Amino acid sequence: MKRIKQIDIKGGLALAGTFTFLCCCAKACILPFLTLYFRQLGLTPAMTGIIMGTKHLISLVWSPVASLLSKHYNKRRMVITGSLVCSAAVALVLLLLPSADVHRQTSYCNMSDLSTSPAAGPDDNLLLTNAGPPMSSTPTHSEVTTAPVSQSNVILPIKTPGDTKPAPVLTSKASLHMLQEPQYVNETHPHLSQLNVSVVANDSLGEPNINSSVIHGSASPLAPPVRNKRSQANLESEDQQKEKKEVNEEYRFEFMGSLKTMDVQHQLFFLMLILVSLWESVSAPLEWTADDGLYEYLDFADASDRYGSTEVWGLLGAACGVGGVGLLVSQVNCLIAGQTPRSAVHFYCYAGLLALALPVAAFLPLYLNKKRDRANGLLKAVQLVRGHPRALLCAATSLLVGIAGSAVDNFLLWQMQDHGSSELHMGASLALALLSQAAFPLLVGWVSRLLSPGRVLLVGAASLVLQCLYYSFLWGPWAVLPAQLLSCFSSGALLWAVKVQCEDVATLGAERSVRRVYQALSGDLGAGLGSFAGGFVVQRFGLAWLFRGAAAGLMVWCLCLPLLQWKAPRQRRINYSRLLAADASEASDSESEQERDWLDKAMEDDKSNNNCGRRINH
Incomplete structure (x- = not known):
């Protein structure tokens, strides 16, 4: 009892909320604009899709493995600190890569100012033209x-x-x-x-x-x-050209059969792929490790019901980060100090916010519960989802939403840039979407009375369909704002429906593992597959057809989902912990559910026969 009194739950939640706010704010400063940075460097849509898809697949595999290893060796705080430092360092290394100067996008900067400099200006004594x-x-x-x-x-x-x-x-x-x-x-x-x-x-x-x-x-x-004979230097030059031709022929099979020579663009692509993979490898363990430590800390203090209170701080932090960096970059000149492009501000803000999170990480509430072994928690969660028909439908919906959502995450800013949007427009629109998503908990009571969780899942997928269709017909810088308001249902409603499905499927203590399965299907596996496919679709057909194709595919699923939900058998699991914790008022409000619960009937019969208290032995 004394150990529990020494735990400051409010202080721990405040530290955890601050840490989540800073980390989400740092990610929002750079991740939404990362594909835009690739475009500025001269990478093609297919290259961008491959890099982003690889990033998501690394997170899918490495995040649970790193979390288990940090728990096994009791090195959670060291992993969190190392992840913060290494993530900031690798992100700054990305700025050292030069552009490919192939189809380079100059965005909204007035690059005519960049093309003229005092060294290359007009001079009476120096004449320069094309070569x-x-x-x-x-x-x-x-x-x-x-x-x-x-x-x-x-x-x-x-x-x-x-x-x-x-x-x-x-x-x-x-x-x-x-x-x-x-x-x-x-x-x-x-x-x-x-x-x-x-x-x-x-x-x-x-x-x-x-x-x-x-x-x-x-x-x-x-x-x-001059008609002299060829010298030995000329012969050597010819031999070198022959060797170059032979080397060029060897590289023709690279990059899906389209790579003829290893030019600067593809060299940049492979270097960027290696650095982004390294970046994701050092940053992926951060979220899972801190999340596990906080949950076990609250569970040890019998306050696990307050675990979800830090989620809203993550959304608010992301909104502040993406909106703030958009406003900041829009106020900076195209070149910083005459040579650094202003897109570097995203990386500097990311590194600075992670540096601010370091002292918070030193006092972050973490706890290691050695009595509970959750090494097989994800495998058990997968088995629970596989054995429930409606849970499978929810998993399939999450996967398809992740595939379609990757088109929005990776190429929405490209579409906005093509229609004259600046960093200010992009940051404001993304911040509005995040705030709209954070506002959905205010509507949960009203939505739950009108629609069942299955219907809410359908409404969320249909809202994403409308968003994708709207994105394909943009016409101006601010035209994207009305569609961002639908994120309240396309993202917020989907998360709420998945959460309800997790509570209905999971056994006692497995709710977080089941929820992570759905998050992995949507945020990692679905986003990875969608990134690979989306890059090649944009390369072949264009941005508008990417959004229209994603909307068409998700629309077909929305038409099939109600029929599949109607055909799927309803399997209701008895939640003993919720039943034992329910009071008399809760029991009277859910009489229809209690009539189907044989345990509750037995308890009522026992109460009528014996006026003494009830006792349930497990």
Whole structure:
């Protein structure tokens, strides 16, 4: 009894709520905008879907394993602290990856300001233009080609096969007046591409200036081409080109048969895939480990009924994080300190909020119940769900909702960006959706009187269908806001229906395990499969058809779900703990349920025969 009095339940819940608020706020600063960052770097939708799908599958497998290992070795607090530090460090490492510059999305920033700088501005003594065709193109003939020079032509350095770094050559406008005649470029060497051709004019010397295979001069209108034999350097250059061609042919089978060469874009993709996998590996144990420690702490103090009070703090924290970072980024210039893109603010906010959560984690209420072994809790929960027909229907609905919801989570901001939305619009719309979801508990009493949990599950899926259809027809920056209000039913109602289903299926002490099964089906497995499929759909058909396809698939399930629920047998489990804890008022309000409960009938008969108290032995 003394040990229970020493436990400060209110203080523990306050610490747990603060920790949940900070962690959810940190995740909301970066995770909703992560796919937008991939798009800015130049990754394709298919690459983005593969990265996000891999992230969800790692969480599906590693979260329960890490939670069990931390409990087995009694290292929960160390795992939580290490996860906070490593997650912030890996997130900052992602900023070191350069962009691929392939189909790069510049978002709403005025990139015209970025393209001009003092170093590349107009100058009377320096002329710059395009450099011609890419390196991969080689001359198709070995004839002498004329290249007339004007004041707008390119002035580039010559790069010979033996040179490692070409020396820059600056040409003034005065020297260009001396080049009245067309200049001739010798292309007898097939290994020299047009990108390496340069024109060098020297106005201080009247003699021809020879640089590699190009002859320039002001005295001679026609310079004879150089026709020397190939040197050993030229032969080595040809061998190197042959080796490059052979290497390029070996890479043609990469990336689902579409990868012809290992270019910068695919190198960035593989590096990002490795870093995001590492990031998820260090951050996945955080939520499960802290959640298990808090629940066992409250269960030890006989206050497990107050365990769910921290959920609302997570939603409020996420709303504050996504709305606050959207407002902050919208006030920042496109480049921070002249070189860092403003998308880095998401990563800095994420790392900063995790740093604030570190001192809270040091005092977080954790408890290790060595008497209870829940290593097989998830397996038992899967067996309970599999043996209940209505629970299976709820599980299938959760899986399909997770697949369709991944389209919203991964590519909604892409759709908004294409219609002129900025970070401010995105953050405000996502915050409105989270606040709408958090407001559903206020409507639970009214909804439960009108609809059964099975009907509420159907309403939630149908609301998501309407949202996806609406997202496919956006027309402006703020057009998404009305659809976000439906999150009260598409997310909030679904979570409530799943929670009721868990209480109806689970045995005593297995409610959390059953609920985690549903969360894994929707948030990890469904989201992972939906990310893989959604990326390829966007790549092939576009963003609008992704949302329409998700709505069509979920609509078919909504039409089949009522029929399946009607055909499924109703199996009601007797909840002994709820029955024993019920008082007389609760018993009178649920007379129809008590009539079907044989244990309650026996208790009433015993009360009529014996005026003494009732006693039930288990």
